Amino acid sequence: MKAAVVSSFDSAPRYQDFPSPAAAGEDEMLVDVLAAGLHPRVRSQAAGSHYTSTGELPLVPGVDGVGRGPDGRLRYFVLPDTAMGAMAEQTVIDPRRSIVLPEGTDPVAVAAAMNPAMSSWVALRQRVSFQAGQDVLVLGATGNAGQMAVQVAKHLGADQIVAAGRDPGRLAALSALGATATVPLGAGTGSGDTADRLAKAAADVDVVLDYLWGPPTTDAMVAIVTNRADRGQPLTWIEIGSVAGRTAEIPSAALRAARLQVVGSGQGSVSTREYLAELGVLAQEIAAGTIDVDARAVPLAQVEEAWSATEAKHRIVLVP
Numbered sequence: 001m002k003a004a005v006v007s008s009f010d011s012a013p014r015y016q017d018f019p020s021p022a023a024a025g026e027d028e029m030l031v032d033v034l035a036a037g038l039h040p041r042v043r044s045q046a047a048g049s050h051y052t053s054t055g056e057l058p059l060v061p062g063v064d065g066v067g068r069g070p071d072g073r074l075r076y077f078v079l080p081d082t083a084m085g086a087m088a089e090q091t092v093i094d095p096r097r098s099i100v101l102p103e104g105t106d107p108v109a110v111a112a113a114m115n116p117a118m119s120s121w122v123a124l125r126q127r128v129s130f131q132a133g134q135d136v137l138v139l140g141a142t143g144n145a146g147q148m149a150v151q152v153a154k155h156l157g158a159d160q161i162v163a164a165g166r167d168p169g170r171l172a173a174l175s176a177l178g179a180t181a182t183v184p185l186g187a188g189t190g191s192g193d194t195a196d197r198l199a200k201a202a203a204d205v206d207v208v209l210d211y212l213w214g215p216p217t218t219d220a221m222v223a224i225v226t227n228r229a230d231r232g233q234p235l236t237w238i239e240i241g242s243v244a245g246r247t248a249e250i251p252s253a254a255l256r257a258a259r260l261q262v263v264g265s266g267q268g269s270v271s272t273r274e275y276l277a278e279l280g281v282l283a284q285e286i287a288a289g290t291i292d293v294d295a296r297a298v299p300l301a302q303v304e305e306a307w308s309a310t311e312a313k314h315r316i317v318l319v320p
C-alpha cells in the first residue's frame, strides 16, 4: 500500500510503498483511511520531538483520522502511540478508541476538527470545574485550536469570552464566533499596550485557555493577577499549547497574590479514558456543524508539499 513514511526525523515524510498492516485479535480493526489531519502534534511526531516520541523509525505519522472498517461503518479513530499512523491507505485501529459517525458525515471536516477542538473541550470539561456563566480568556485565539476554543467556550455556556491573538483578520472574525472582546498581540502592539488591554478586558476571567506559553504567558499572567478586582476569586490557567515558547517564567508573587492554579491539559494529564468519554459528543457537535472548520483536503501523494506549508492557516487533511 501507499503511505507517508518518515525515514529520518530531519526530513518530511515521503509518499512511498509500505507494508500493509494486519489486524490481530478482536481489539484491532483494519480500516481504509479516508482522511487524516496534519495537526501540530503530527508534525512534532514526525520530527521525533513530541514528548511521547520513542525514536522508532520508519514511522507512518498521523494520530487520528476517519476511516471505514470491514463492518462498512464510518469511524473517527484515535491511534495509540504507534509507528503505524493514519497517513496511509490503511491502518489498524482499536475500535474502542473510535466513534461510529453518521453516514454522510464529511470525513475531512471531522479529521480536521477533532484534534484542535478536543483541546479546549477536554480542558473545560476535564481539567477544571467549569460552570456556565463563567468567563474565559483564550490566549492564542487565532490558530485552529484557538478559534475553536472560542466556539467551544460559547457552546459550554461561557459568559465573557476574551480572544487574544496576533492575526488581525482572524482576531476580528472571532466576534462572529462568540468572542465578546478581542485583544491584539504581537507586531505593532508593545507588551505594555497588550498588558493594559488584557488588564481591562480579562482581569476577572475564571479560566485561561493558553495556547502560547513563553513570554506572552508571563506578561498576560502578571497583567491579570495584578489587576483582579477580587484576588480571592479562583483563576485556573490551563496550559494547552506552546507555540510561543516551551518554558515560561511564572513570577512567584503571581501564585501567592491571587488564587491562581496552573494546570496542563493534554495526553497524560488527561487519561485515555477521559478522552474517550468526550469523543462521541464532540464528534456529534462537529458533524452537526456546531464548530466552524477551516479544512483543506490534500491528496496523500502530495504529503511532501503539504508538510512544507507551515504557514497555512487552514487545517490540512491528507486524503489517501
Ligand SMILES: NC(=O)c1ccc[n+]([C@@H]2O[C@H](COP(=O)([O-])OP(=O)(O)OC[C@H]3O[C@@H](n4cnc5c(N)ncnc54)[C@H](OP(=O)(O)O)[C@@H]3O)[C@@H](O)[C@H]2O)c1
Pocket: 039, 040, 041, 115, 116, 118, 119, 140, 142, 143, 144, 145, 146, 165, 166, 167, 170, 185, 186, 211, 212, 216, 239, 240, 241, 242, 243, 244, 265, 266, 267, 313
Ligand atoms: N494539549 C492538547 O490537547 C492540544 C491539542 C491540540 C493542539 N494543541 C497545541 O495547541 C497549539 C496550537 O495548535 P493549533 O492546532 O491551533 O495550531 P495552528 O492552527 O498551527 O495555530 C497555531 C497559531 O499560533 C499562532 N502563533 C504562533 N506563534 C505565536 C506567537 N509567538 N505568539 C502568538 N501567537 C502565535 C499563529 O497564529 P497567528 O499567526 O495569528 O499569531 C498560528 O496560527 C499547538 O502548540 C498544539 O500542539 C494542544
